[in-house]
Amino acid sequence: MRYLKRLIGFIVLSMVLISCGSTRNQSAKVVNKVLEDHDSNGYEFPAGVYYAYQFEEDKPAYGFDEQQVIEQLMSKGIAVKNLWYKAASSSCVPPGSSMAMTVMVEAAMVVQLNEADDQLLMMNFRRTKVPSLGSCAYRVNRYRFSSK
Secondary structure, eight states: OHHHHHHHHHHHHHHHHHHHHHHHHHTOOEEEEEEEOSSSSOOOOOSSEEEEEOOOTTSOOTTOOHHHHHHHHHHTTOOEEEEEEEOOEEEEOOTTOOOOEEEEEOOEEEEEESSOOGGGGGGTEEEESSOOOOSOOSSEEEEEEOOO
16 A cells, blocks of 8 residues: 555656656757857857856866756746857867877856846856857857747
């Protein structure tokens, strides 16, 4: 009998979580994700307000989940226009090259808004007037968001 009650409780909880997840996915604003090269020819960020994510300095950001940050931004209703993310790596391979340079590539994330939103300051972001993804920005994920 206890097993049956637990099973029913698990099923009800699962249904609630699934319905919440499907509601969030319906309100998702991510239009697409593209891979960009910001180093080969230089890159100019479009006009807007920018925030840079502050990764922990004392440890590498390997395995950082940018999707989790995107979900947090969306759940807070922050009007993101674009988000760029470059993963941390222990090597750098320029496009067209088969040789990897052994270097510590720092993770970087930049968010573009149309206007300032101080909610980002409480999420490990700092406002920046000069957005940058640092060195070895050959493979940058750009997430474009639709406006409501």
